[in-house]
Amino acid sequence: MKPLGPIPPGFTAVDGELAIAGRTASDLVAEAGQTPLFVYDAGLITARVEALRAALPERLGLHYAMKANPFAPVLRHMAGLVDGFDIASGGELVLAEAAGLDPAQISFAGPGKRDAELEVAITRGVTLNLESLREAERALAIGERLGRTPRLAIRVNPDFDLKGSGMKMGGGAKQFGIDAAQVPALAGRLIAAGCEWRGFHIYVGSQTLDAASIAETQAATIALAARLAEESGAALPACNLGGGFGIPYFPGDVPLDLAAVGQALADQMVALPAVLAETAFCVELGRYLVGEAGVYLTRIVDRKVSHGEVFLVTDGGLHHQLAASGNFGTVIRRNYPSAIANRFGAPVEEVASVVGCLCTPLDRLADKGGFPRADEGDLVAVFCAGAYGASASPVHFLGHGAAAEWLINTSH
Numbered sequence: 001m002k003p004l005g006p007i008p009p010g011f012t013a014v015d016g017e018l019a020i021a022g023r024t025a026s027d028l029v030a031e032a033g034q035t036p037l038f039v040y041d042a043g044l045i046t047a048r049v050e051a052l053r054a055a056l057p058e059r060l061g062l063h064y065a066m067k068a069n070p071f072a073p074v075l076r077h078m079a080g081l082v083d084g085f086d087i088a089s090g091g092e093l094v095l096a097e098a099a100g101l102d103p104a105q106i107s108f109a110g111p112g113k114r115d116a117e118l119e120v121a122i123t124r125g126v127t128l129n130l131e132s133l134r135e136a137e138r139a140l141a142i143g144e145r146l147g148r149t150p151r152l153a154i155r156v157n158p159d160f161d162l163k164g165s166g167m168k169m170g171g172g173a174k175q176f177g178i179d180a181a182q183v184p185a186l187a188g189r190l191i192a193a194g195c196e197w198r199g200f201h202i203y204v205g206s207q208t209l210d211a212a213s214i215a216e217t218q219a220a221t222i223a224l225a226a227r228l229a230e231e232s233g234a235a236l237p238a239c240n241l242g243g244g245f246g247i248p249y250f251p252g253d254v255p256l257d258l259a260a261v262g263q264a265l266a267d268q269m270v271a272l273p274a275v276l277a278e279t280a281f282c283v284e285l286g287r288y289l290v291g292e293a294g295v296y297l298t299r300i301v302d303r304k305v306s307h308g309e310v311f312l313v314t315d316g317g318l319h320h321q322l323a324a325s326g327n328f329g330t331v332i333r334r335n336y337p338s339a340i341a342n343r344f345g346a347p348v349e350e351v352a353s354v355v356g357c358l359c360t361p362l363d364r365l366a367d368k369g370g371f372p373r374a375d376e377g378d379l380v381a382v383f384c385a386g387a388y389g390a391s392a393s394p395v396h397f398l399g400h401g402a403a404a405e406w407l408i409n410t411s412h
């Protein structure tokens with residue numbers, strides 16, 4: 001038997017079933033009228049934002065990186081909770097505007113921004129986090145041509161990375177950001193060209209559970225921002241410190257010590273160098289805000305035994321939950337938290353693998369986990385499905401179609 005990841009807090013058993021926002025899985029599926037189904041609990045998202053606000057210094061803004069979950073109701077819910085949004089494409093800008101988000105609160109990072117994307121972003125007043133020297137020149141030229149003053153920040157590729165991070169996006173040769181050594185001259189050039197100068201964006205990695213690593217990275221980020229601001233000879237209006245706050249997915253993962261991260265940042269904020277005295281700081285988080293609030297529900301279509309091993313074959317799979325199958329940036333496949341939703345909390349009775357309906361052996365949502373006995377028609381819940389699920393999976397692969405999504409907003 002292989003262990004399953006830890007089930008996030010906030011989910012209860014009602015009448016022997018998994019309940020999400022107080023409603024049983026079978027009730028939710030019946031109302032949605034289909035499986036597979038993603039359910040996102042708005043109350044858990046709100047609670048997470050409140051926990052962050054309580055732990056982090058008041059001066060620090062909170063941004064949502066919408067690539068984690070761009071479902072329109074989630075964006076609308078977030079609009080009332082966070083101070084800004086980070087997008088990574090023109091397509092995400094369309095989604096953001098359709099959800100009614102204020103473009104002035106949006107910043108746009110990501111390599112390979114096309115001219116058409118830069119045009120729309122500049123026209124709408126979105127802040128561009130510039131990823132290369134050429135992109136900076138293209139943004140200035142487009143602003144000139146449109147008669148608009150572009151809001152520009154530089155995404156800095158620092159000389160360090162985030163220790164213990166799942167995906168490194170800074171330090172050394174990278175497609176992200178502009179090498180720190182080139183930043184002061186470029187900042188001077190942008191300011192001289194008359195842009196609206198929005199400072200630095202320094203994002204180095206994702207999915208860290210170690211508070212000490214995050215604190216160390218943030219301290220290094222602040223020191224780097226101060227040095228680059230000094231060298232560019234201008235005050236720094238804003239500095240996005242990145243994020244990287246991780247959530248527990250796998251057996252043995254321990255939640256991030258948010259209080260420790262907050263305390264370290266508070267210590268930084270009271271000891272800022274003069275050049276950063278007026279700087280507006282923020283962090284941008286994706287999975288930490290929404291990941292644990294989502295559950296993927298899928299129905300068992302077939303139960304079969306092969307060479308003595310039990311397979312629970314579901315109507316879902318990696319086309320909705322690529323990450324749970326272990327094929328989204330993980331090196332060693334480990335089990336996400338999962339459960340038989342309509343026998344939630346029942347004792348373990350057998351070892352079974354939960355697989356999807358795709359014709360590939362990669363399509364495994366749980367490998368040799370311990371579960372209560374489950375049969376055709378039962379529901380499987382895969383947790384930690386609120387981020388990088390529906391939007392980060394190959395939904396067209398094998399033609400089964402999309403899962404339904406639902407942001408549920410009842411009380412806790």
Ligand SMILES: *Cc1c(COP(=O)(O)O)cnc(C)c1O
Nearest residue numbers: 065068109203206207285286287
């Ligand atoms: C992906 C990404 C994020 C969000 O990452 P999480 O690990 O989900 O918090 C934030 N900022 C940038 C620039 C990103 O590329």
